Amino acid sequence: MLSRFMTWTGLSGAVRAIGLCVALLAGVFGTRLARADDPAPTRIYVIELNGEFGYDISQTPIRQAMRDARDNNADVVIVKIDAKWERDEYQPLPDNAANFDELFRAQKIMPIFAEELQRDWPKQPRVVMWVKRAMGGPAFIPFVSPEIYFTSDAKVGGVGGIGVMLEGKGDEVVRQKQYSLRMARAEGFLIRSGYDPKIINAMCRPGYQLTYRMEGGRPVFFSRAPERPDEFALTSGEMKDSMEEVVRGTTKSVLTLNADTARAIGVSKGTADTQDDLIFQLGLSKNSQVIDGKSKRIMEAWKRDINNATRDIKKALQDLGQGQEGAGGNSYEARTQMRGKQTRLLDDIIAKLKRFEEAFGPRWHGVNQVPPIQQFELRREEIGLQQLVDKK
């Protein structure tokens, strides 16, 4: 409306007067006219998921960000995924490295973009997944949406291992049970959004051969090797990749989706390297508005809080150790005081471990050499008992 009004003001006096009247009328019936003639811009909310999956990328901040999107009346939520895929800060993992069981971690996050939308949003937003790197657990997340876009250097995969991950453990029939239930869950995620579940089989199961050809502009999949010139193999059907393939990033024992492959088989709707480009491809460039939401702050606050909690826990552990060294105090009062201090430290550790339980998985405990919470609880109880039986 504003642009139209400004055009009118540039006209001659009489016309300008009429224009003003129209503008005033428009003010009176503003809402109605605005809807009829000039729809409100589509409100776009952007959430960026980057860092370590399960630690930086976790359900609590994502849920908070989605609530903020809802409170900001977002019509479209763009979720950009760029998760770390490395053994440590110096060693990136190859494409065929596998971490299938992060599926169960992803499972905690995916409902935020599915059931919780149905449940908590008055009007369902359009959720667009925009992927740069989604290897391991994050690979499952984009499939929660029927709209996935890739960056030109994107990779989605790292979930091979079905059929081999439990090798050497227990009986074959139990291993098969474990593989079967995992695959069914992963297939379900794809089915929900309308993708062919064979794709996830190719991504997860070494030795599974997947071929496709285009029919009527749509890919048709076959669980076998190519049989015609217009058919293309997505996986090799081999159980393992050669060192040469690993080094060159051309592994094919399991499927790793890149921008071209994903586009070809209909997983990706398009390739976009910038937000503007993505918004253009979504058909929203003419009338949209990117909301200045809190998602970035929410994600940063989460990372800061868990890092602070990690530091505080390690410090408390150190203090606890020092306290124990001087545990043989001479007086009852000194011993009581020392136990009080230790109990407070333990309470603090336990509270932080509980608060950030979702991010403090086995790997975190291992890396930071923090024992499981039960040990702290036990220690606290022991101190209570020591105090109970101590004498002045």
Added chain:
Amino acid sequence: MNIAIRRLVTGLAFSLVLGAGLMMPMAQAEAAGRAKVTLKDGSVVEGEIVREAEGIIWLKVKSGKTDETRMIAPTEVSKVERDVTDAETVAKPLDKPAEAAASATPAPAVAPAPTPGAGDEPKARKPGSGAPRAAVLTLGEGDGKDMVGVYVMAKPLHDAIPLLKAEGVDIVVFRVNSGGGALLEIQKLSDVIYNEYRKNFRTVAWVDWAISAAAMTSHAMEEIYMTPEGAYGACTGWSGELVAVKDMDLEKILFQMEKISTRGNHDPKIMRAMQIMEPLSATVSPQGEVTFYQDTTSGDILLNPKDRVLTFNSQTAAKVKFSAGTAATLDELAKAMQLPEVEWVGVKKPGYIWPICKAEQMQMDFREKTARDEQQFQEYVQILNAALQMGSSGSEETKAKLAGKAREMMNKIMAAINNNPNMALFQFNIMPEKFREEWVEPTEKKIKELTKKEKK
């Protein structure tokens, strides 16, 4: 002195379920004599009756030069003609599988598939529009509150029935979200679903995640719907370090599930492929009849390759009509259930896509209490252990204080187990009926020893 917390659950749990299996109230007749069974597809099977249970007939038939035993489900049977000279009491030919079931299985547990709404007690008058009233009950809710035998139990389901009746419920939808659990609870759950729920309500399963014991539990229901991401199967029994149930124990659980398959009117080959590495294929006739084959080649649709264990996803389940439909929401479910009108009973609560009826609130409260007990249980055991350990030395006064603390914790543990007896199994690896003998008495003895020394 230390009383270790052990969670070697499934081994004992399995033993327990097998025990329960032997004591199942399901009637089995060691039948004899010859029979001629006409199947619905028109074919006739003739042979010696080896056994009968719940309408299932096991016939020893000639197969080449050898004999083989064939199991025939009631759903396959059109007519049974028996050798009257062998058994006068079962002389009357039975025309319907339901009649066969009723005849072969006189106990209440084996009644023919109950008619919905044919309950013993009159239901409360329905409020509202007169549309059928449906309630959602959850079997597990994920996030650690889903284990069959701990969070999914027969008793709270049984206790919920009066509440459902009081709310005038006609249809019970079991929303399944469980990754499995203890086999010991399956028969009890199957019994309560089959004998109590299906007798009183139209009872359906709406499956999101029914794995292992959860699928085996759901199998007593005939009408199954899936969520789009739903999964159902992977029912292999195991314990410890992925060690499979084998030999006689395996045969027993396979047999148990054959019978439960009959309750749900499911072809037993399906469950078999979910339990062991048996292939499964199926053909859907133009008339919509589905025939299952325990191989990879006879059917048009390969459901389970050899050397694999079957888990259905929503697509495969629908394709072979194992599921009656796929639904993500209550509206979609009502549509799939062909309910043009339905009144969902309960109050809307944040965080749930279905209203919470009183019976469901009861399940939620039960799970909450169990979770709390489970969490505190660890603390009780830890304090008890620490008290016993510290009491091994020290003055008499110290020992007396510690004995008091240990007793306090023991009482709390006993109260938790009294509330949920299966916790004995899951926390101590002790069968509930042996808990007193194997845990309480030795613990009491240890506590008394502390005080005894004090008197010396």
